[in-house]
Amino acid sequence: MPFGLQPHTILAVGVVTLIIIILLVIWALRFPEDD
Amino acid sequence: MADIITLGIIALYCIMLIGIGAWASRKILNTEDYIVAGRSLGFWVFTILMVASICSGMTLLGVSGLGFATGWPTIWEQIFLPAAAAFCITVFGMKLHTVGRDNGYLTLQDYFAHRFESVRYLRGLSAIAGIVVSVIYLVGQYTAISIVLVWLFGIPHWQALIIAGIIITAYTVIGGLYAVSWTTLIQGLILIFGVIAIAPILIAKAGGLTYINTVLAGIDPNFVEPYFPSPVYAGYAFATPEFLFSFGILLMVGLACAPHVINNVLAARETKYFKWAPLVAFLIYLVVMFLVKFVGFAVRVLVEEGHVVLPDVVNRGDFAFIVGVEYAAPNVLIWAFFAVIVLAAVMSTTDRLMLTIGTMFSWDIFKNILHRDAPDKQVLLVSRISVFLAAVVSLLLAINPPEMLAWLIWMGIGVMLSTFAVPIIAGLYWRGATTKGALAAMATGLIGSGVFGYYYQYIDTLPVHFSLYSLTLALIVMIAVSLVTAKNSQKALDETMTGWYIFRRR
Secondary structure, three states, rough: HHHHHOHHHHHHHHHHHHHHHHHHHHHHHHOOOOO | OHHHHHHHHHHHHHHHHHHHHHHHHHHOOOOHHHHHHHHHEEEHHHHHHHHHHHHHHHHHHHHHHHHHHOOHHHHHHHHHHHHHHHHHHHHHHHHHHHHHHHHHHOOOOHHHHOOOOOOOOHHHHOOOHHHHHHHHHHHHHHHHHHHHHHHHHHHHHHHHHHHHHHHHHHHHHHHHHHHHHHHHHHHHHHHHHHHHHHHHHHHHHOOOHHHHHHHHHOOHHHOOOOOOOOOOOOOOOOOHHHHHHHHHHHHHHHOOOOHHHHHHHEEHHHHHHHHOOHHHHHHHHHHHHHHHHOOOOOOOOHHOOOOOOOOOOOOOOHHHHHHHHHHHOOOHHHHHHHHHHHHHHHHHHHHHHHHHHHHHHHHHHHHHHHHHOOHHHHHHHHHHHHHHHHHHHHHHHHOOOOOOOHHHHHHHHHHHHHHHHHHHHHHHHHHOOOOHHHHHHHHHHHHHHHHHHEEEEEEEOOOOHHHHHHHHHHHHHHHHHHHHHHOOOOOHHOOHHHOOOOOOOO
């Protein structure tokens, strides 16, 4: 077991964190520039 | 227990905080300076203020305590809390900052009064609700400070409360949000670098992460799972998938609309900060939160193997962080430094809460409802007096602390969620949301959370956190009442950027 954890524990925590990070990067990239 | 070096360093630290308050007081010329720091917060001060306002005393003591007691199934809290900062900045903050600057808002209640064209009722109800939930939350914070001071100095609980109350009240009363934001920046940085420095040492001393997880799995195999399959087999196994769902909404949305958090967005200097602030706040907070949680895991291993002993009290898990750091700190100087970190974490939320209560009373109730022609100097004076009174009232309430501190804090967030989430979200994004709908939803949320909270605590357990029920009820009431009552004027809706969009339309 990696890090002594169940693989699906790492997968679940990793995927949710990654989704939030990706959403926040998309937010920043789509942020309108100053007028 | 404290020695003279620890005492000296903590005294020095407190003098520095009061010094910042005195320095900040020279910048305060009017109420706007006091309440929103003249809308002058730069990127880093704003971002760290968002993180540190959410990062309360329980974040440090409670997160490691929860990790100690429950293992990995509650790791989701460490994702939901950072997500609350990002959620607040993106979903609420961007729009509120833009319309707040256009219209000179000082508080969230200014927004409610403008958007729902209700100068008295909605402003009054939301200010009163805001004060009630902030006081509940504040009692929890003072109790957490007292845990730290009692542990450090071995002084009685009431003495610890008075010392903490005097120091925090002093710099908040004189320096307003300038003092709160600058002391928070320093406290936040101390917290972030302190945790990053000490947690790896402690994890290594407990045998490394892989070993820690193996020991945890030996205590209960579910400790290394992402959730508990059922709450019935142990008292600590409450984090079932359905509970985690409500817990996610509670922490992410509830903290995002907490008055002491959401009001920060009005104080940022420029709108462009909202571009990267959500990601930066999320990442910084995520790293700190995971490390604090791992400290809880590590201390569990150290306790199981007999290296350290936690005090024999009901909330022994809450002592995991302090005991762990004391064990890992190689010398007394570092231990003293970490005593300051724990204090910093608790104080940075407490000062922001006290200022928020003072503001809601002086600006929303005194200036905008009771005394509309009050001169600015008088409002400023009332602000300072009400910050002082907020401290006195919550200190009196904190003299008899509840057994379960985490329960009190979560209850406070639950009430915030039920009361404010629906009016804010519907107000910002639905043009059909009406004044009466918002009033009804706010009242339903406030009363509903009291009823469900009481049931949850004293009558019977519920499969999810009680706030999910009162939130759903508030949402239904908002939609139903809005559909049958008069709409707000197009002018108000346009001026407050109401509709299904975030960025200003060209």
